[in-house]
Structure formats: structure tokens, C-alpha cells
Amino acid sequence: MTDTTLIQLKEEVKAVIIKTLNINKINPESIDTSAPLFAPDNPFGLDSVDAIDIIMTVQKHFDVRIADQNLARDVLESIDTLAEFIHREKSK
Amino acid sequence: MKEIVFEHKMAAHCESGTVTAQLNHAGLEITEPMVFGIASGIFFGYFESSNFPFPMFIVRNRPGSMRKNIAKRLGVKFYSKDFRKPQKGIDELDRLLAEGRPVATQVDFYYMEFLPEFMRTHVNVHFVNIIGKNENTYLVSDSYARQKAELAVETLNKARFVGGYMAPKGFLFYPKYIPENIDFDKAIIKGIKKAAHDMIKLPVPFIGIKGMRKFAKKVTGWPELARDIDHLSHEIMKINVLLEDQGTGGAGFRFLYATFLQQASQKLKDSQLEGMSKRMMLIGDDWRNISYFAAKIGKNRDLGKERLEELSQMIYNMADQEQVFFTELYKMVK
Numbered sequence: 001m002t003d004t005t006l007i008q009l010k011e012e013v014k015a016v017i018i019k020t021l022n023i024n025k026i027n028p029e030s031i032d033t034s035a036p037l038f039a040p041d042n043p044f045g046l047d048s049v050d051a052i053d054i055i056m057t058v059q060k061h062f063d064v065r066i067a068d069q070n071l072a073r074d075v076l077e078s079i080d081t082l083a084e085f086i087h088r089e090k091s092k
Numbered sequence: 093m094k095e096i097v098f099e100h101k102m103a104a105h106c107e108s109g110t111v112t113a114q115l116n117h118a119g120l121e122i123t124e125p126m127v128f129g130i131a132s133g134i135f136f137g138y139f140e141s142s143n144f145p146f147p148m149f150i151v152r153n154r155p156g157s158m159r160k161n162i163a164k165r166l167g168v169k170f171y172s173k174d175f176r177k178p179q180k181g182i183d184e185l186d187r188l189l190a191e192g193r194p195v196a197t198q199v200d201f202y203y204m205e206f207l208p209e210f211m212r213t214h215v216n217v218h219f220v221n222i223i224g225k226n227e228n229t230y231l232v233s234d235s236y237a238r239q240k241a242e243l244a245v246e247t248l249n250k251a252r253f254v255g256g257y258m259a260p261k262g263f264l265f266y267p268k269y270i271p272e273n274i275d276f277d278k279a280i281i282k283g284i285k286k287a288a289h290d291m292i293k294l295p296v297p298f299i300g301i302k303g304m305r306k307f308a309k310k311v312t313g314w315p316e317l318a319r320d321i322d323h324l325s326h327e328i329m330k331i332n333v334l335l336e337d338q339g340t341g342g343a344g345f346r347f348l349y350a351t352f353l354q355q356a357s358q359k360l361k362d363s364q365l366e367g368m369s370k371r372m373m374l375i376g377d378d379w380r381n382i383s384y385f386a387a388k389i390g391k392n393r394d395l396g397k398e399r400l401e402e403l404s405q406m407i408y409n410m411a412d413q414e415q416v417f418f419t420e421l422y423k424m425v426k
Binding site for chain 2: 047048049052053055056059065067068071074
């Protein structure tokens with residue numbers, strides 16, 4: 001995958017999260033894709049229920065399964081890590 | 093810090109991960125899903141008892157069973173010991189470490205302070221490997237942590253000798269003998285047979301598929317057992333914790349078992365097991381749907397009769413699916 005494609009994937013992941021969690025107040029361009037998704041000051045303000053929601057949506061949208069919670073903690077660290085995980089799984 | 097050379101790996105579940113890491117260190121090449129499957133780790137039980145403040149369920153076999161079943165089916169011999177007197181348990185751990193031996197030990201998960209605080213709850217049946225010690229700290233390889241971590245000596249001692257239900261009593265173990273020739277094919281078949289038997293055939297109303305149906309029936313009555321809506325919400329959200337967070341959760345255990353079946357199909361050159369693996373993945377997805385549903389209605393305090401009946405129906409559906417699944421699996425290995 002080229003850098004451009006990975007950047008596009010990150011944008012797609014960002015858009016999917018915004019749509020899944022119905023977040024309308026945030027300008028997508030203001031979101032830093034490397035910022036922690038579950039930090040208290042993250043603009044998404046996600047909790048554990050949102051995490052499962054994202055896991056299930058990622059599976060439906062990208063056809064990749066995040067199979068255990070330890071893996072999920074790593075993968076859902078940021079939009080960047082999630083996009084990189086999807087990229088790795090799709091490349092298998 | 094005197095550190096023993098030990099490969100730290102994350103794992104889906106603490107007990108299967110700890111046992112796998114110990115076996116790998118001792119020279120036996122085996123994966124975590126294979127340990128989980130051979131040890132018949134997949135399970136279901138629904139419990140209402142005076143031991144628990146509220147009904148609870150488990151989605152894996154009894155803590156400690158993985159090591160025991162691996163010993164039985166692979167012929168591995170483990171050194172294991174628990175202690176009535178903490179000082180004896182501390183001395184024994186230190187003695188084994190001084191011999192250069194990594195040691196698995198049972199702890200209260202809450203004291204694993206190197207993990208994020210939101211993860212840590214009091215659970216007396218967490219397993220970690222201890223791989224070094226200096227004057228003030230132990231070096232811990234916890235399969236839930238990204239890397240090895242130091243833990244204060246007094247904190248680990250507290251975690252090993254805390255009281256309460258299923259108190260760890262300083263329990264420790266390591267493999268002292270690995271057979272040269274292991275019949276993995278036979279062990280896989282035995283592991284599958286025992287798991288499928290316990291899911292469909294045990295004549296106990298709260299175990300296996302019967303336990304799932306009991307859970308489905310009883311969950312609609314949980315409002316009568318809860319003190320108030322906050323308590324009910326907490327207990328319903330705990331379904332999510334048990335399915336997704338604790339151990340690896342029901343969905344996670346199903347995914348782990350699916351991976352075992354996939355690896356077993358390659359080992360036994362049995363394409364039917366490959367198909368069963370794919371079906372188990374889908375069953376895991378459906379458990380995850382339940383987890384999400386429970387978390388959502390719990391969080392939103394949307395806990396009226398209709399919602400709980402919906403939840404109950406979802407659990408009944410899982411019981412139906414797993415009954416068909418494990419009946420077929422049992423026939424395959426009978």
C-alpha cells in the first residue's frame with residue numbers, strides 16, 4: 001500500500017467513526033489521527049460501549065475482525081493504529 | 093535486576109497465555125489457541141448462589157483447569173504448590189527465581205498496577221509469569237500487558253496472598269517435565285470431545301447449553317433482584333464486561349476456540365473442522381452483539397420488560413446455535 005492509500009484509509013476510518021458514533025459537532029479536519037481515541041480529552045469522548053460499536057462497525061465495513069480485547073486495546077489506540085491494523089489484515 | 097531470559101508475549105487470555113508462555117519457555121512449541129482447545133477451555137455456566145452477591149455466568153472452564161487438562165492430555169508434568177503461610181510462598185518464589193526459573197503465579201488482578209486503572213478489578217484468578225527480582229521489585233510478564241513490567245515486592249505479595257473467594261494462596265507452577273513424543277492428534281480429539289460433552293451432555297441445569305437457557309430465562313427477572321435501577325444497570329453492563337473484557341470474554345473465547353479448530357483442522361488434515369471454525373467465528377460475532385446490546389441498554393438505563401425480553405431472546409438464540417454446533421462437533425470426534 002502506498003502512503004497515499006494509507007492516508008486515504010485513515011480518512012475513511014475517521015469518517016466511519018464519525019458516522020457510527022453520530023458525532024456532528026466536530027470538524028473532521030480538526031481531528032488528529034494519531035491522538036488517543038480513549039483519552040479523556042479526546043474530541044470523540046469515547047467509552048467502552050463506543051469501543052464495541054467501533055469494533056462491530058469496522059468488521060462490517062472493512063471485513064476485518066478484532067477478535068480479542070487485548071488486541072482491541074492496541075488497535076483502538078488511535079485512528080492511525082486502527083487504519084494500520086485494517087491495512088495489515090487486508091494485505092494477508 | 094536479575095532477569096531470566098523469557099519471551100514476553102501478549103495473549104488473548106491470562107491462563108492460557110501464561111501456560112503457553114511457560115511451555116514455550118520449556119521448549120514445547122504450542123500456540124495459545126491450541127492450549128485453550130486441548131484443555132477444553134470453552135464452556136458456559138450460569139450461577140446463582142450465596143457465594144455471589146448477584147447471579148453470574150462464566151464462559152470458560154474453571155480457573156486452573158487449563159494447566160491440569162494440558163498435563164493430562166499432553167503428559168506434561170507441572171510443579172505446583174499453594175501456601176497457607178505467605179512467607180513460605182514468598183520464599184519459594186524467590187528460591188525458584190534464584191534458580192533461574194520463570195514461575196507462573198495466581199494473583200488478584202487489581203494489583204497489577206502496570207495496567208491501566210480502568211481495566212483493573214478485583215479478580216482472584218489472574219495468572220502472570222514472574223521472571224526476575226531485585227531488592228524492591230519483581231519483574232512480571234503479564235499476557236495482558238504490552239511489555240514486561242516491574243511491580244513492587246509488597247504489591248505482588250499482596251496480590252498473591254489476598255483473601256476472599258478463590259483466594260490465590262500464593263499458588264505457583266512451572267512445567268518440570270515435557271515428554272519427547274507427544275501425540276497431539278489424540279490430545280486434540282480428547283480436548284474437543286470433553287468440551288462438546290460438557291456443553292451438551294452434562295446433566296446439570298446450570299452448565300453448558302442448559303446453563304445458557306437458564307441465563308436466558310432468569311435475566312428477565314433480574315430487576316426483582318437488583319436494589320435499584322443503578323444496580324440493575326451495573327449488572328446488565330457487567331454482561332458486557334464478562335463477554336468482552338474479563339478473561340477475554342465470551343465472544344473472545346469463542347474466537348479463540350475458532351482459531352483452535354482452524355489449527356486443529358490443519359494438524360488433523362480434517363476439512364470439516366475448518367468449516368466448524370468458520371461457524372464458531374460467527375457464533376463469536378453473535379455473542380459480541382449480545383455484549384453490545386447489554387452495554388447499550390445498561391448505559392442508557394433502557395431496562396424495561398421489553399428490552400430484557402429482547403436480551404433474553406438473544407441468549408436463547410445463542411443456546412440454540414451452540415447446541416447444534418456442539419452436537420455436530422461431538423459426533424465428529426466420537
